Amino acid sequence: MLRPxxxxxxxxxxxxxxxxxxxxxxxxxxxxxxSKEKQFKAYDxxxxxxxxxxxxxxxxxxxxxxxxxxxxxxxxxxxVSDYQNKRSKLESGSSSKQKASVTKTEKxxxxxxxxxxxxxxxxxxxxxxxxxxxxxxxxxxDFTLKAKDVNYFKLRPEGKKGYRYIFxxxxxxxxxxxxxxxxxxxxxxxxxxxxxxxxxxxxxxxxTPRFRRDGxxxxxxxxxxxxxxxxxxxxxxVTKKNKLIVIDPxxxxxxxGAVGFxxxxxxxxxLQVSKRLAKxxxxxxxxxxxxxxxxxxxxxxxxTKFTRKNKPDLFLSxxxxxxxxxxxxxxxxxxxxxxxxxxxSKRSSRLERKENAADYRAMDSSISKLFSxxxxxxxxLESNFLAIDLGQNVVSRLRDNKYKVKDxxxxxGNFWVLVGATxxxxxxxxxxxxxxxxxxxxxxxxxxxxxxxxxxxxxxQYFMNKxxxx
Ligand SMILES: [Zn+2]
Numbered sequence: 033m034l035r036p037x038x039x040x041x042x043x044x045x046x047x048x049x050x051x052x053x054x055x056x057x058x059x060x061x062x063x064x065x066x067s068k069e070k071q072f073k074a075y076d077x078x079x080x081x082x083x084x085x086x087x088x089x090x091x092x093x094x095x096x097x098x099x100x101x102x103x104x105x106x107x108x109x110x111x112v113s114d115y116q117n118k119r120s121k122l123e124s125g126s127s128s129k130q131k132a133s134v135t136k137t138e139k140x141x142x143x144x145x146x147x148x149x150x151x152x153x154x155x156x157x158x159x160x161x162x163x164x165x166x167x168x169x170x171x172x173x174d175f176t177l178k179a180k181d182v183n184y185f186k187l188r189p190e191g192k193k194g195y196r197y198i199f200x201x202x203x204x205x206x207x208x209x210x211x212x213x214x215x216x217x218x219x220x221x222x223x224x225x226x227x228x229x230x231x232x233x234x235x236x237x238x239x240t241p242r243f244r245r246d247g248x249x250x251x252x253x254x255x256x257x258x259x260x261x262x263x264x265x266x267x268x269x270v271t272k273k274n275k276l277i278v279i280d281p282x283x284x285x286x287x288x289g290a291v292g293f294x295x296x297x298x299x300x301x302x303l304q305v306s307k308r309l310a311k312x313x314x315x316x317x318x319x320x321x322x323x324x325x326x327x328x329x330x331x332x333x334x335x336t337k338f339t340r341k342n343k344p345d346l347f348l349s350x351x352x353x354x355x356x357x358x359x360x361x362x363x364x365x366x367x368x369x370x371x372x373x374x375x376x377s378k379r380s381s382r383l384e385r386k387e388n389a390a391d392y393r394a395m396d397s398s399i400s401k402l403f404s405x406x407x408x409x410x411x412x413l414e415s416n417f418l419a420i421d422l423g424q425n426v427v428s429r430l431r432d433n434k435y436k437v438k439d440x441x442x443x444x445g446n447f448w449v450l451v452g453a454t455x456x457x458x459x460x461x462x463x464x465x466x467x468x469x470x471x472x473x474x475x476x477x478x479x480x481x482x483x484x485x486x487x488x489x490x491x492x493q494y495f496m497n498k499x500x501x502x
Pocket of ligand 1: 290298350352386
């Protein structure tokens with residue numbers, strides 16, 4: 033009885049190793065193919081056989097599989113550091129043949145690194161926006177896309193339902209667009225690496241995406257139903273080169289502004305948000321000047337003088353709010369104010385005192401009266417429009433990023449810092465530093481970025497609506 037059993041075992045082993053060899057040879061072929069799908073297949077095969085080899089104690093196959101996993105991981109940009117560690121542990125006592133294959137891995141590594149260094153990303157290499165054209169998603173870049181700039185592959189993540197279609201583009205994104213389609217689970221755009229944007233299209237059913245480059249556009253046809261272009265949310269296009277925006281981060285230096293929960297300071301938070309906003313606007317093509325870009329004491333007089341001198345198309349003063357401790361839990365949310373001497377409500381007059389406090393007394397009352405008189409109704413109206421656009425876009429950005437926020441309050445008030453502006457101006461109260469939960473968001477990088485993106489959306493929309501009005 034023993035002999036046939038041994039024979040059977042030998043036969044299975046032979047057959048098994050033959051299929052292993054066949055599989056791994058196939059994987060090797062796929063690994064060096066240019067198709068991401070095939071590379072992923074190879075990755076999968078290596079992983080499957082690695083586990084088998086681990087069970088069988090077959091070190092040679094383990095090494096071969098780990099090498100394959102590492103190369104595939106590099107190509108597919110999957111984190112394979114665990115496998116790399118396992119591979120280097122197996123390395124001790126390896127034969128020269130295996131060393132050669134490691135050298136090959138290392139060579140690929142070096143080539144990759146060199147390639148990465150070579151890619152010089154300029155600020156012009158950016159995603160500008162998107163539109164739906166029928167059933168095609170059109171992503172607009174500000175440079176002509178070459179074949180090497182776009183990398184497409186498909187993934188079926190293990191243990192997860194659905195399909196992922198992934199586009200890597202050699203570019204940067206400053207303001208992540210919110211792209212939705214009712215038949216697609218999720219479309220996300222993220223800065224995957226310093227020089228690479230990753231667009232992930234997640235779908236529960238299988239799609240048949242096709243894509244083509246068209247100058248500065250990447251046109252992706254997804255095989256879904258058409259989208260009515262006017263209804264789709266898209267980033268407006270306005271000639272931005274000639275538009276100057278002055279951003280004024282409130283307070284600074286000796287003047288800390290409002291002191292919040294856990295002693296968070298208004299001056300620090302508003303500078304962080306302002307810098308993010310300045311960066312986004314600059315990358316979008318606007319000209320931007322800041323009254324301060326560091327922790328510095330500035331007088332109100334200096335701020336208004338600076339603004340008058342620069343004659344910006346838009347002036348934004350960024351602040352954070354606070355209420356006394358007993359009301360700390362009640363007051364939260366975004367508030368946007370525009371200069372309107374006649375409309376000061378009770379609430380804003382308390383706020384006015386706070387925000388004007390820096391050197392309010394230094395302002396001669398006759399000068400302030402003169403300033404009020406020079407405020408044209410047109411400017412008040414424009415500023416009112418601006419405040420509405422800012423408020424709506426900030427809230428919608430924050431909600432897109434899953435933050436629960438109430439609608440922004442928009443009101444007129446007497447803020448002297450706005451007096452210097454020759455055109456539309458607004459004072460943004462980003463939130464309440466006195467609120468124990470809200471302050472945690474206000475110091476959070478992701479929240480600040482979403483907030484700044486919302487403000488930038490608001491600026492875009494204001495200019496677009498203004499062009500329509502005139
Ligand atoms: Zn303030």
